Amino acid sequence: MVSRARRITDVPRSSAAAPFALAIALALTACSGGVQGKPGASGVSDPYFPKLGNGGYDVTHYDLTLSYDPGTKRLKGTAEITAKATQDLSAFNLDLKGLDVDEVTVGSVESGGTGGEDADARWNRAGHELTVRPHDDLDKGETFRTTVRYSGTPETLTDPDGSEEGWLRTADGALALGEPTGSMTWFPGNHHPSDKASYDIKVTVPEGLQAVSNGELKDETTLNGRATFTWHSAEPMASYVATVAIGTYDITRTATKNGLPVIVAVDPTQAAASKKPLASIPEIMEWEEYNFGPYPFSSTGAIVDRQDDVDYALETQTRPVFPGAPDTELLVHELAHQWYGDSVTPKTWRDMWLNEGFATYAEWLWQEDHDGDTAEETFNSLYQGDYYDDPDLDEALWSFPPAKPSSAAHISDSPVYERGAMVLHKIRQTVGDDTFYDILQGWAAAHRHGNADTADFTAYVEKSAPDADFTEIWEDWLYGEGKPAKP
Ligand code: TRP
Ligand code: ZN
Numbered sequence: 001m002v003s004r005a006r007r008i009t010d011v012p013r014s015s016a017a018a019p020f021a022l023a024i025a026l027a028l029t030a031c032s033g034g035v036q037g038k039p040g041a042s043g044v045s046d047p048y049f050p051k052l053g054n055g056g057y058d059v060t061h062y063d064l065t066l067s068y069d070p071g072t073k074r075l076k077g078t079a080e081i082t083a084k085a086t087q088d089l090s091a092f093n094l095d096l097k098g099l100d101v102d103e104v105t106v107g108s109v110e111s112g113g114t115g116g117e118d119a120d121a122r123w124n125r126a127g128h129e130l131t132v133r134p135h136d137d138l139d140k141g142e143t144f145r146t147t148v149r150y151s152g153t154p155e156t157l158t159d160p161d162g163s164e165e166g167w168l169r170t171a172d173g174a175l176a177l178g179e180p181t182g183s184m185t186w187f188p189g190n191h192h193p194s195d196k197a198s199y200d201i202k203v204t205v206p207e208g209l210q211a212v213s214n215g216e217l218k219d220e221t222t223l224n225g226r227a228t229f230t231w232h233s234a235e236p237m238a239s240y241v242a243t244v245a246i247g248t249y250d251i252t253r254t255a256t257k258n259g260l261p262v263i264v265a266v267d268p269t270q271a272a273a274s275k276k277p278l279a280s281i282p283e284i285m286e287w288e289e290y291n292f293g294p295y296p297f298s299s300t301g302a303i304v305d306r307q308d309d310v311d312y313a314l315e316t317q318t319r320p321v322f323p324g325a326p327d328t329e330l331l332v333h334e335l336a337h338q339w340y341g342d343s344v345t346p347k348t349w350r351d352m353w354l355n356e357g358f359a360t361y362a363e364w365l366w367q368e369d370h371d372g373d374t375a376e377e378t379f380n381s382l383y384q385g386d387y388y389d390d391p392d393l394d395e396a397l398w399s400f401p402p403a404k405p406s407s408a409a410h411i412s413d414s415p416v417y418e419r420g421a422m423v424l425h426k427i428r429q430t431v432g433d434d435t436f437y438d439i440l441q442g443w444a445a446a447h448r449h450g451n452a453d454t455a456d457f458t459a460y461v462e463k464s465a466p467d468a469d470f471t472e473i474w475e476d477w478l479y480g481e482g483k484p485a486k487p
Contacts, residue, residue, distance in 0.1 A: 037088035037137040042129050044192050048349040048408040051129065052181055053192025054093040057083040060143070061197050062239075064187050067204035067226070068211075068246055070173045075099070076151040079187045082109060082143065082197075089138040096188035097128040097166070099152035106134035109143040118147060128184055148188045155185045160409035163312060170309035172267070173209055173247030177314050177321065178240040180349055180411065189239050193345050194451050196236035204228045205246050212245040212265040214317045216299050233317065235297050236449045238345045243316035245303045256282040256300070258289075263301035263319065270304045273325035278302060280328060284335055284366075291365065292336070293441035296343035296448055300335070302326070315359070317342045329363045336362030339444045347453040352411045353402035354457060357420020358440075364421060379425045382418055383487040398483040403454045419477070426473045431465045439464050454478070 040056020043049075063080040081094070107118030119135035130148075138144050154167035154174075165182030168175045176186050184191045200218075203211035207227045215233035222228070233242075249265035256262060262281055266274050281300065289295050297318045307324040314321045315337030322330065340358035364375040373381075381387040385394035396413065400406040402420040405413070428436040443452075443460055458474055476484040 037090040037139075039131070040087065040089055040092035042093045042131075044194060046192060046348045046350075048405070048411060049181060049192075051127075052095065052349075053195060054095065054129075054190050056087050056089050056092050057085050057138075057144075057190070059083045059190050059195050059197040061199070062187070062189060063200045063202075065202045066186070066244065068174060068244075069206060070169070070209070070246065071206070073153050073169065074151065075154050075167075075186065077149070077187060079146075079148045079150070079189065081146045081148070081189060083146065083190075085138040085140055085142045085144065088140050089134075091131055091133040092138075094130045094132060094146070094148065094188040095128050095184040095191040096125075096130045096148075096150070097157070097184040098155040099150045099185075101125065101130060101148060101150050101188075103147075103149040104132055105147045106132065106138075107145050107147075108138075109145050118145065121146070130188055150188065157182050157185060160407070161412055162409075163412075168310060170247055170305055173205070173245070175246070175303075175305055175310055175321065176242070176244045177310065177316070178242060179314055180240055180408075183239040183242055186244070187239075191239045193238040193240055193349070194347055196238050196345060196449070196451070198235065199233040199237055199242060200230065201233075201242070201244065202228060202230045203244055203246065209247060210249045210251060210265065212249060212251070212263075212303055212319065214242060214319055215297075216261060217263070233297075235317075235343075237317045238342070241315060241317040241342050243303070243314075243319065243321060245305065245321070247305075249303075252278075254282070256285050260285070260295065261299040261301075263299055264304070265301070265319075266304040267306050267309075269306055270325050274304050277326050277328060277331060278304070281331065281335070284328070284331055287366065287369070288332075288335055288339070288362070291437065291440060292339045292362075293444050295338065296444075297338060300338070302331070302334075315341050315355075329366065332363050332366045333359045343449055344444055344447040345451045347451045347456075349408070349411055350403070350405065351453045352405065353416045353420035353423070354452065354454065356412070356417040357402060357424055360417045360421040361424045364425075375425055375428070379422055380487065382422060387418070401477075401479050401481060403478045423473065423477045426477050427461055427470070430468050430470065430473065431461075435465050 040054055043051040044053040046052050059081055061082040065078045068075045104121045104123045105118035106121045122133040124131045156164050156168055157166040158164055165177045166185035201213040204226050205211050207222050207225045211229040213231035215231050218232045219230040250268055250271050251265045254262045264278050299318050301319045303319050303321045310323045313330055313334050315334045320334035336359045341355035346354050364378045368374045388394050397419050400415050402415055402423055405411045
């Protein structure tokens with residue numbers, strides 16, 4: 001393996017100098033002969049967000065060291081990204097929106113060790129693409145570490161559908177939310193759901209505030225008026241469900257009957273209203289494990305902020321975020337996402353209904369099992385058009401098929417959620433309850449900690465019930481335009 005131990009000095013590193021640096025690098029590449037790496041792609045051709053993510057490598061671990069001061073609104077970060085090259089690479093991209101890059105180094109990671117000293121890398125920025133040109137080309141199959149030091153005031157993004165994500169400032173701190181693209185506002189990375197990795201997230205804040213993130217708290221220290229919280233996620237995580245919540249929180253640690261840690265962080269203004277619903281987390285987890293199979297992560301919980309701070313919930317891994325005290329249905333929904341979305345993650349944003357259809361169907365099943373409407377009744381009400389109070393909403397259900405959202409602005413509309421759940425109900429009607437629950441559990445098991453798309457799902461269902469015919473369901477309910485002729 002090539003050694004990456006040399007540190008080069010006097011490299012032009014500002015973005016203004018980057019085109020010059022690139023020209024030199026290309027000239028050097030042309031002279032040196034031999035097999036040369038090519039730049040990795042600047043996107044992974046997502047049908048809805050083509051420039052999201054990057055080609056040529058696969059991240060295995062993010063080690064983020066962040067410090068944030070709500071007073072100055074400034075974030076300072078070091079992202080150490082361990083990745084494996086999937087092609088020979090002369091350069092590769094990371095996604096990072098806003099913020100200033102102060103230094104980038106790249107070094108080889110020898111198997112089992114940390115490798116030699118990392119070498120300064122050249123970089124160049126264009127939009128949210130941070131192009132890194134390591135001192136030495138990377139070989140296909142090589143594991144390498146990229147360290148990016150950065151700082152600045154992180155941005156809030158407005159999505160195609162008008163909602164806000166990225167770095168949200170809250171009354172007492174900040175909240176990082178990343179669906180579908182916002183995580184690039186607070187750390188550089190491969191921000192496409194298809195590249196999942198483990199994480200260590202270490203956050204330093206002024207003493208008196210807390211920093212809550214995904215996974216388990218490994219360490220908590222205070223020094224010179226600042227508090228540092230170190231969180232660890234061992235299981236693979238897509239960057240859109242990574243989170244950091246900074247502020248004043250009442251933090252409670254309990255456990256389920258099986259000993260799974262339950263860590264909840266609640267804004268004190270929401271504490272009274274949240275007490276009862278959050279106390280039902282263990283019961284919901286038990287019901288979901290019974291129906292969906294073993295829970296895929298090492299802890300669970302919730303983060304509750306104020307409704308003024310965030311106006312939607314998000315299934316951030318192990319610790320979903322809620323806009324004020326959640327009701328039971330919303331808890332059921334976000335916790336169901338831990339199986340469907342966080343553990344089994346869509347290959348692209350087109351496969352979003354595999355998240356939302358399942359999490360919505362989980363709500364229907366919960367109601368059915370807890371003296372509410374049956375899933376059949378919910379399905380019928382949606383089909384008849386008397387589900388919503390507003391006839392326009394009843395109609396909007398048929399505006400596009402679940403597996404083909406009409407555009408990025410519509411990936412969180414009712415055809416993805418409710419009509420997605422209707423697809424699952426059609427499958428249940430076709431195969432019967434026993435096989436249907438086998439499918440719910442088997443699907444979660446087959447792609448546990450991985451990625452899957454709609455074709456994987458239809459193939460899985462067909463294999464689970466070889467004698468059934470799903471042609472009409474796929475054609476009319478899953479991929480078909482307009483309202484299916486019969487329920
Ligand atoms: N996934 C969230 C939920 O169902 C909703 C959501 C938040 C969302 N942000 C989004 C959906 C962006 C699509 C795109 O709880
Ligand atoms: Zn959802």
